[in-house]
Each structure stands twice: as structure tokens, then as C-alpha cells.
Amino acid sequence: MKFSKFVCKCGCGRIAPPDIEQLIPELNQLQRILWGVYDLVRGSWEAYITSGYRCEKRNAIIGGAKFSPHIWGIAMDFALMNLSHREEVVEYLKSLGIVRVGHKKYEGIPNHIHIDLAHKIADALYEAKKIPVEVWRAYKEAKEW
Ligand SMILES: [Zn+2]
Ligand SMILES: [Zn+2]
Numbered sequence: 001m002k003f004s005k006f007v008c009k010c011g012c013g014r015i016a017p018p019d020i021e022q023l024i025p026e027l028n029q030l031q032r033i034l035w036g037v038y039d040l041v042r043g044s045w046e047a048y049i050t051s052g053y054r055c056e057k058r059n060a061i062i063g064g065a066k067f068s069p070h071i072w073g074i075a076m077d078f079a080l081m082n083l084s085h086r087e088e089v090v091e092y093l094k095s096l097g098i099v100r101v102g103h104k105k106y107e108g109i110p111n112h113i114h115i116d117l118a119h120k121i122a123d124a125l126y127e128a129k130k131i132p133v134e135v136w137r138a139y140k141e142a143k144e145w
Helices: 027-044 056-061 083-095 118-127 133-140
Strands: 047-051 075-080 100-102 112-116
Touching (some): 027 047, 118 133
Antiparallel strands (some): 047 075, 075 112
């Protein structure tokens, strides 16, 4: 498995925050799910990863949401070489059980699709007081946005 495209682009070399495995022991497995999904997508359509883990510093620099799931190493953005496949890919992602798919938000760069597994780590983060209740609620939502 190649995580190189998933590594934070700031140069910190990380794929997840330093303290996360105490909170979320299954993080590595969840990251493998993301990668598995990406490999499946890539098997049928041309795609490349544009964003994986972002440390808080990197997230702030690029103007990401304060509690973007990317800061936990649990989100991935990828781009499709062929825009006309987007709806097909979104349907495919849903058929794989990926319940959080952000594609409509990329109006300016419509070949981009975001997927994350924030719903699977929401409880642990909330219990550890890493996220406020409204973020917990947002993470729990299965949605397209
Ligand atoms: Zn970084
Ligand atoms: Zn994203």
C-alpha cells in the first residue's frame, strides 16, 4: 500500500495526528478502507488523490474547515480524469457503503470528490473532547454535500 499521496503536503511527513492512535486504535484499518475504496475506483476510472491527511497547520494554510475530517487522517479527496464519470462514481461509492460523499461542494473543481469515515470516529473524538457537539453531530451524518 502506498501512502505517499496521502501524506500531509506541508512536509511534516505524517498521515495522522501524533496522538490519535490512543483515541482511535482502529485508525489504520479505517485508512485502509479509504485506500481500498480508492483502489476500486481507480480500477474502473482514472483517478488521482489530491488531498489526504492535513495537519492542523496545513489545513489552516489552505483554508480548510476547522474540523475538516482531513485533520484526523480519515478523509480523502480524489480527482477524476474524466468529468463525465462523476455521477457514476458517486453511485459506485454509495454502493460500496461510503455514506459520506462530498462532491456537490466542488462546484469550481467538479472533477473532485471527497470521501471520509468521520462517522466512525465521531464518538471517540467527542468523548475525548476533541470536537464540540455540533461537529460530533455533523460527523455522524451520512450525507452527500
Ligand atoms: Zn503537515
Ligand atoms: Zn476533502
